[in-house]
Amino acid sequence: MAVDRSRIALGRRQPIRPRISGYGFLRTSAPRFAAWHQTLLTLSDAMSDNWLVFIPTDPEALPSRAAADRAVELLKTFVPEAYGEVLAKFAERTVFHCGGGNWSGVICPKCGTDVEGWWMDAMDKAWASEFKNLSVTTPCCRHSTTLNDLNYVWPAGFSRFVLEAMNPNIRQTTAEQDRALSEALGLKLRKIWIHI
Numbered sequence: 001m002a003v004d005r006s007r008i009a010l011g012r013r014q015p016i017r018p019r020i021s022g023y024g025f026l027r028t029s030a031p032r033f034a035a036w037h038q039t040l041l042t043l044s045d046a047m048s049d050n051w052l053v054f055i056p057t058d059p060e061a062l063p064s065r066a067a068a069d070r071a072v073e074l075l076k077t078f079v080p081e082a083y084g085e086v087l088a089k090f091a092e093r094t095v096f097h098c099g100g101g102n103w104s105g106v107i108c109p110k111c112g113t114d115v116e117g118w119w120m121d122a123m124d125k126a127w128a129s130e131f132k133n134l135s136v137t138t139p140c141c142r143h144s145t146t147l148n149d150l151n152y153v154w155p156a157g158f159s160r161f162v163l164e165a166m167n168p169n170i171r172q173t174t175a176e177q178d179r180a181l182s183e184a185l186g187l188k189l190r191k192i193w194i195h196i
């Protein structure tokens with residue numbers, strides 16, 4: 001679904017479709033994450049959907065199309081009663097994925113300081129490079145790291161590839177299942193539960 005992200009960035013209210021096929025339009029490629037997050041909270045009153053999402057731990061990593069197709073078929077067997085689609089998606093640009101309504105803040109991985117206020121500005125700056133440059137130095141202890149390696153209290157991360165199941169209708173996947181998906185894709189994965 002094509003979406004005018006600039007409108008989301010400005011925080012304008014848009015007419016909401018009763019059903020959406022994906023949450024892609026809510027993912028923050030938006031330049032103003034703060035505005036986007038506020039929009040998300042507004043939208044969350046109108047609908048409720050869950051996604052089980054796997055992204056590579058390396059933001060630039062992409063599996064082969066064949067590996068992605070294998071992973072989709074495998075994930076389908078883990079969520080046999082899903083009432084949404086299981087898909088593999090390749091994006092041209094790096095996208096930030098977070099838990100939506102599950103968002104629980106962000107912490108310096110070195111010293112444990114809450115850095116959410118600083119992080120929003122850091123996200124804006126990184127967006128200027130379309131998330132190609134994720135390097136940051138945390139304000140609390142001058143720790144040199146990347147936005148992808150901060151300690152997101154609820155898992156979050158950057159990627160160009162995503163394997164997802166909408167409304168998977170399960171509580172959790174097992175560590176063994178996660179490992180099997182990782183092996184199918186040939187990539188280390190980060191798992192994110194998204195609630196919108």
Ligand SMILES: [Zn+2]
Pocket residue numbers: 108109110111112113138139140141142143
């Ligand atoms: Zn720190």
